[in-house]
Amino acid sequence: MLKGKKLNLPDRLGSLLAGFEDKDGDSGGSGSALDLGEELEIIQPNRFRSGRESESDDEDGEVQEEAMVKRKLEVDEELEHHGRQPRHQKDGSDHISVVKTIEDDEKRSDIEYEISQKMINVGKLQRIVGTGLPDGGNLRPTVWKLLLGYLPPSRDLWEKELIENRQKYAKLKEELLLTPSELARIKEEALHSNEHNNADSGTDGPLIRHEISHEDHPLSLGKASVWHQYFEHIDIAEQIDRDLQRTHPEMKFFSGESSFSRRHRESMRNILLLFSKLNPAIRYVQGMNEVLAPIYYVFSTDTDVQNASNAEADSFACFVLLLSDSVDHFCEQLDNSSVGILFTLSRLAELLKANDEELWRHLEFTTKASLMEYYAFRWITLLLTQEFNLQSILRIWDSLLSNPFGVQEMLLRVCCAMLLCAKSRLLSGDFAANLRLLQHYPDIDIEHLLKVAQDISPDTSSFCLTL
Amino acid sequence: MVLVLALGDLHIPHRAADLPPKFKSMLVPGKIQHIICTGNLCIKEVQDYLKTLCPDLHITIGEYDEETRYPETKTLTIGQFKLGLCHGHQVIPWGDLDSLAMLQRQLDVDILVTGHTHQFTAYKHEGGVVINPGSATGAYSSITYDVNPSFVLMDIDGLRVVVYVYELIDGEVKVDKIDFKKTATTTHSAH
Numbered sequence: 001m002l003k004g005k006k007l008n009l010p011d012r013l014g015s016l017l018a019g020f021e022d023k024d025g026d027s028g029g030s031g032s033a034l035d036l037g038e039e040l041e042i043i044q045p046n047r048f049r050s051g052r053e054s055e056s057d058d059e060d061g062e063v064q065e066e067a068m069v070k071r072k073l074e075v076d077e078e079l080e081h082h083g084r085q086p087r088h089q090k091d092g093s094d095h096i097s098v099v100k101t102i103e104d105d106e107k108r109s110d111i112e113y114e115i116s117q118k119m120i121n122v123g124k125l126q127r128i129v130g131t132g133l134p135d136g137g138n139l140r141p142t143v144w145k146l147l148l149g150y151l152p153p154s155r156d157l158w159e160k161e162l163i164e165n166r167q168k169y170a171k172l173k174e175e176l177l178l179t180p181s182e183l184a185r186i187k188e189e190a191l192h193s194n195e196h197n198n199a200d201s202g203t204d205g206p207l208i209r210h211e212i213s214h215e216d217h218p219l220s221l222g223k224a225s226v227w228h229q230y231f232e233h234i235d236i237a238e239q240i241d242r243d244l245q246r247t248h249p250e251m252k253f254f255s256g257e258s259s260f261s262r263r264h265r266e267s268m269r270n271i272l273l274l275f276s277k278l279n280p281a282i283r284y285v286q287g288m289n290e291v292l293a294p295i296y297y298v299f300s301t302d303t304d305v306q307n308a309s310n311a312e313a314d315s316f317a318c319f320v321l322l323l324s325d326s327v328d329h330f331c332e333q334l335d336n337s338s339v340g341i342l343f344t345l346s347r348l349a350e351l352l353k354a355n356d357e358e359l360w361r362h363l364e365f366t367t368k369a370s371l372m373e374y375y376a377f378r379w380i381t382l383l384l385t386q387e388f389n390l391q392s393i394l395r396i397w398d399s400l401l402s403n404p405f406g407v408q409e410m411l412l413r414v415c416c417a418m419l420l421c422a423k424s425r426l427l428s429g430d431f432a433a434n435l436r437l438l439q440h441y442p443d444i445d446i447e448h449l450l451k452v453a454q455d456i457s458p459d460t461s462s463f464c465l466t467l
Numbered sequence: 468m469v470l471v472l473a474l475g476d477l478h479i480p481h482r483a484a485d486l487p488p489k490f491k492s493m494l495v496p497g498k499i500q501h502i503i504c505t506g507n508l509c510i511k512e513v514q515d516y517l518k519t520l521c522p523d524l525h526i527t528i529g530e531y532d533e534e535t536r537y538p539e540t541k542t543l544t545i546g547q548f549k550l551g552l553c554h555g556h557q558v559i560p561w562g563d564l565d566s567l568a569m570l571q572r573q574l575d576v577d578i579l580v581t582g583h584t585h586q587f588t589a590y591k592h593e594g595g596v597v598i599n600p601g602s603a604t605g606a607y608s609s610i611t612y613d614v615n616p617s618f619v620l621m622d623i624d625g626l627r628v629v630v631y632v633y634e635l636i637d638g639e640v641k642v643d644k645i646d647f648k649k650t651a652t653t654t655h656s657a658h
Contacts, residue, residue, distance in 0.1 A: 181468040181624040188646065207589045207596070209632065209643040217631045217642045218470055218620055219493040231498050 104134035111139050120146060120153040129402035130454075132395050132447070140394065141302040144295070145314065147401040148321045162310070169313035176277045177270060180218070180226040233277065236284050240272045241265075243289040248390060253297060267312040268296055271319060285330040287378075290385040292319050294393050322383075325408055329381045344380055344408070345372045351416045355456055359423050363434070375438035379415050383407070387418075387441045395446050399453070410453070417453035418444075469545055470498060472521070474618035475505030475554070475582035476602035478531065479513050483604035487616050489640050490603065490633065496520050499620075501545060505582030505600065506554035507531050529554040529583070542574050546623045547649060551576035555583035555599070561610075564590055567597050577649055578621075578628070584608060587617045587632060589645055596647055598630065605635065 107128065114125050125146065133140050145151040150165070151158050178186075215225040222228060244265045248254040254261055271292060276284040295318050300311035307314070334340040349372055353360040378386055383400065385393050396414060403410035419426070421444060426434050472494075477483060485491070499521045506529025508514060514534070518524050528537035541552040551574040558566045562584040571579040571592070578596045585608035587601035601617035608614060616635040621628050630645040 179468045179624075181622050181629065184629065185624065185627060204592050205590065207591050207630075207645045207647065209589070209645055212631075212642055212644045214640075214642065216644070217633075218498060218622060219495075219631075219633070221493065234497070 107131070108134045108139065111143065115139075115142060115146065116155075118155050120155065122146065122153050123404065126402040126404050129398055132450075133398045138303045140298050140398075141304075141307060144298060144397075144401060145318065148318050150314065150318050150321060162314075165317050166310050166313040169316055172274055172278075173270060176274060180230050183226060184216075233273065236276050237269070237273055239286070240269055240276075240284055240289065243286055244268055244272075247289050247293050251390065254293065264296070264300065267300075267315075268292055271296070271312060271316045274316060275319065279327070282327060282330050287382045287386075288323075288330070290382050291323065294385065294390065294397060295319055295322065297390065298394065322407070325406065326381070326383070341377060341381060342373075344412070345376055348372060348376055348380070348412050348415055351412055351456065352419055355416060356420055356423065359419060359426060362427055363419075374435055376415055378439075379418070380411060383411060384414065388446070392446045396450065399450050413453040413456045414449065416456050417449050420452055420456075421449055469500050469623045471501045471503060471545060471550070471621040471623060472499045472618065473503050473505070473580050473598065473600045473621060474603040475600055476507045476529070476585050476606060476608070477513055477604045478507055478509060478602070478606035479604065481509060481531065482606035486604055487635050489635060489638075490616065490618065493633070493640070494520055501525070501543075503541075503543075503550065503552050503580055505529065505552065505580060506537065507582070509533050525552060527552050527554050530556050540570075540574060542576055547626050548578055548623055548628060549576040551579040553579070553581050555581035562586070562588070562599070564592060564597065568592050568595075571595050571597060580619075584610065585614045587615075587619070587634065589630065589632070591647070594650070596628075601634075 110128055111125070111133070114120060114128065125143065129143055129147065133143060142151070146153070150161075152161060214220060215222050216227075218227045220227050245255070247265075247268075252258070252261060254264060268289065272284055272288055275288070276282075292315065296311060296315040299314050299318070300308050302308045302311065328334050328337075328339040329341040329344065331340070335342055337343070349360065349364070352363070384396055388396065400407045400410045400414070418441060419438075422437060422442070425437055429437060477486070479485060486494075496519055501523045502517055502521045502525065504517065504524065504526040506527050508526070509529070509531045510533050514524070514526065525541050525543060526537045527541050528535070528539060539553065539557065543550050543552075551571060553570060553574075555561065555567075558570055558581065560566060567579060567581060570581075576595065578598060580598050580600065582599060582601070584599060585602040585606065586599065588597070588599045590597045598619060600619040602608070602614050603616055603618045605614045605616035618633050620631040620633065622631065626649045628647050628649070630647065632643040632645065634641050634643070
């Protein structure tokens with residue numbers, strides 16, 4: 001019904017413009033007087049999205065999409081200075097939830113359509129997912145796997161890729177995660193199965209001593225010894241265990257003593273331990289558990305049973321893919337280099353300067369220290385997992401993963417947006433207050449935050465957002 | 468995978484000054500979960516040193532120990548195995564297998580660890596194992612001067628125990644390995 005209404009109008013942009021003027025005239029209470037059919041006349045931020053989706057059914061929807069987005073931007077500017085709550089909230093929340101459900105349905109069918117293609121158009125998927133994935137319909141696991149590059153765009157290859165990767169993971173686990181005594185047992189069982197049968201026939205008397213090499217015993221100090229390597233990793237394993245206990249303590253999925261959460265912690269432990277063994281340069285750094293948590297959560301809550309049971313293997317691969325461009329942030333030696341965290345922080349500062357010089361100057365000079373390291377370090381290395389609750393993280397990561405220029409680029413924009421959205425409080429605060437604010441970032445409407453982030457352009461010469 | 472260190476008969480300071488340096492370099496904290504010591508340390512400093520290697524320390528009294536409050540025998544369960552500990556000077560004849568087997572039945576253990584003879588031995592007897600880790604310092608015994616320093620490390624993994632024997636022969640550390648699997652239906656035959 002909605003789409004029918006749209007197509008009747010000769011000039012889609014014109015109708016929306018007309019709608020916008022309507023809204024200015026509306027008072028808050030008139031929203032409830034409208035029924036579903038007339039929603040599109042009222043211009044609210046969400047409306048643009050549903051308008052955009054009906055466009056995307058056309059193959060040449062590109063141009064119209066761009067135009068719609070620009071229109072949305074201009075409207076948003078007006079809305080932003082009204083603060084965090086977008087104006088449509090005044091119209092009644094049940095109105096909104098119904099509208100949102102319809103949007104979600106549309107978006108879901110769009111995405112399902114996209115991923116059911118034989119050859120998936122990743123660019124298109126990125127654009128749709130950039131506005132967030134709907135919660136129902138179990139799209140997130142598959143979409144994230146596609147966006148991270150774990151699943152290839154060609155649907156036929158999925159089966160093969162998945163099986164191959166899962167097997168690879170199982171093999172890696174076997175090679176690297178067994179304790180040395182288990183390894184020795186397997187080796188010995190293979191070699192001495194005959195001898196063992198004889199010895200077990202109850203003959204008493206002195207036990208046979210077998211000579212072994214200097215590498216093969218638990219107290220061996222040799223570098224090549226399995227035992228030595230095992231003990232070296234014990235410290236890391238303990239650290240990982242401690243961190244896993246503290247991951248998302250409010251969620252039953254991760255914390256608590258049920259066998260359910262224990263299993264999940266066990267899987268995450270395997271993943272992190274394996275990662276540390278495969279990357280001796282970085283090993284394990286506190287916080288990697290937080291980055292792994294959303295990925296593992298999304299994959300194990302996949303309603304497809306086969307996918308959910310292989311969540312560990314898939315999470316490992318996707319975790320590696322996700323960290324591949326930000327792994328240098330974890331390496332202390334690279335801190336001051338051109339790929340290290342300090343350089344990224346300076347990029348964030350530049351971005352802030354380009355978009356809001358007043359705020360930048362306030363943070364840089366008035367409050368003296370380079371605050372960036374105190375709060376943005378955590379934002380960037382942990383991909384914002386410590387700043388928001390899990391649901392918000394999933395939404396933010398939808399945008400991060402779907403950015404065609406990469407996760408890091410979008411991450412910087414979101415961080416900048418976080419600063420911009422807290423601008424008024426930051427400008428009026430001193431060093432201590434600002435630090436407190438930024439280290440415990442206040443609750444904010446995620447959609448609003450992401451919209452601000454979308455609007456930020458890294459190019460200093462053009463689009464400058466002023467609030 | 469539980470690592471248990473078994474050693475004893477150090478006789479520090481009376482008959483030996485310290486553990487051989489090659490042994491000391493291998494014994495680092497953090498790897499071993501339990502230490503069982505047959506006795507004759509003899510002074511408290513040795514107990515303190517062993518405690519730094521591992522907090523879970525079990526000692527039985529030997530005839531030259533200065534600390535008189537250690538027990539004569541001790542039993543503990545590690546994994547699927549029951550271990551018994553006794554110095555061995557109480558069992559006469561010293562080192563006699565049948566007499567030690569009596570003690571093993573009395574304590575009802577799978578692995579009996581005793582010392583006093585300062586000679587490493589490992590016997591399988593009636594479904595159980597009797598181990599003598601020897602003297603970790605190579606101190607002379609009541610019987611002989613010719614003693615090689617030795618100790619034992621047991622790796623208990625389910626129903627299987629791997630016994631690593633560390634011996635210092637001619638200044639070089641030699642490591643041997645002994646496998647023992649506990650059959651689930653082991654019973655001690657009554658005599």
